[in-house]
Amino acid sequence: MTADLSKGAAWMNGEIVPISEAKIPVTDWGFTRSDCTYDVASVRNGAFFRLEDYLDRFQASLSKVRISVPQTKDDIREIVHSIVAASGLCDSYVAMVASRGVPLIPGTRDPRQCGNHFFAWCIPYLHVIRPEVAARGAHLFVPEDVRRIPPDSVDPTAKNYHWGDLTRGLFEALDAGFDTALLLDHQGNVTEGPGFNVFSVKGNSVRTPDMGVLEGITRRSVLEVARELGLETEVRPIKLDEFLESDEVFTATTAGGIAPVARVNDRVFSNDAPGPTTKRLEAAFLSLFDRPEHRQPVNYSS
Ligand SMILES: Cc1ncc(COP(=O)(O)O)c(C=O)c1O
Known part of the structure; x- marks a missing residue:
């Protein structure tokens, strides 16, 4: 049976999963330290709007907060397109996130010793002000x-x-x-x-x-x-x-x-x-x- 992605889809560790199944570990500094950076683009009427500008801002944010992920700008563009396509959403709120990640040495306080990682998700389009x-x-x-x-x-x-x-x-x-x-x-x-x-x-x-x-x-x-x-x-x-x-x-x-x-x-x-x-x-x-x-x-x- 194919998963229902109509409520949203996420790209986690190379796989597309329903939004309800997208999870990060409780020890991830993205959660315990709010230590991550992200960006949010939109799809309206079946097309991303100004996606290159959002991708560029996200790249700039990554260097400002010193998070380094293996995915290139081209990879990220492909990933966000793939989750929206999989979800079938024609109007979507699309988040790309890079987290400091889980400490590679348990208990470390050194931000360089964490497994930086990238994920992305999309849900139906929403309005901050209704x-x-x-x-x-x-x-x-x-x-x-x-x-x-x-x-x-x-x-x-x-x-x-x-x-x-x-x-x-x-x-x-x-x-x-x-x-x-x-x-x-x-x-x-x-x-x-x-x-x-x-x-x-x-x-x-x-x-x-x-x-x-x-x-x-x-x-x-x-x-x-x-x-x-x-x-x-x-x-x-x-x-x-x-x-x-x-x-x-x-x-x-x-x-x-x-x-x-x-x-x-x-x-x-x-x-x-x-x-x-x-x-x-x-x-x-x-x-x-x-x-x-x-x-x-x-x-x-x-
Ligand atoms: C704190 C803050 N300021 C401004 C904005 C508006 O930015 P943008 O137009 O790029 O969505 C956002 C968007 O989420 C935000 O979180």
Whole structure:
């Protein structure tokens, strides 16, 4: 009997298995130390979007965190295509992960003495901010006492599982009746939220923080389409006060694309609804998915 991969598939140690059977050992530092790096690409309508950009960012993250895996960029491209093809998913959230691995000498504290390893998995596409929340405009909460971990402690440009700050922020936001959180850094600048970058629109200008954030591929797409629409773009520090003075705010992530924000704390934007520039940017962003240079169709019959 062939395994049911429709809920997701994983590539583990050279084999494709159902997502529910994909496991790592409890002594893996990826688990005990959150010591791994990962990336998440998407398949929409049967094709990967900007896959080469995600593969390049993943390669860069591997060197930043000093994890070395035998799989090359070409191997990883082939693996992620193979799991999505096997799953049959036409819209998918596709993770590639490299973990520090299991200590090769039991009990070692030396990160060089671990068996770095790579795995990948895919599941049905998901939205970090649910579509019905995005439709009315998300409500973001900025907790005062939870700050984004500083970049000189954990480099946010190497995508990572150090989510203690983001998860604390999420609890505070949910407790306060908001949809999700947005964290400040220790200087009071806006950074990012659990799984997304943020943007501020003021007049003709589209702004996003430069530091202390993952350099999102969706963020890159948004900056590109903003310029194509003739808007100004600014990538620079944004203090909370200035952010709250925006005309419009939105989030950007692979898992869901652009999501309009209607409220941040008690500040209400664009009449408590998605703003006009956000809508224009979203339409332009969605049109990128049809550009041949960004599409890598999955061969489901392979
Ligand atoms: C912390 C964080 N910031 C930003 C993003 C958005 O990045 P991308 O557009 O590459 O998905 C993510 C995506 O998961 C994230 O985890």
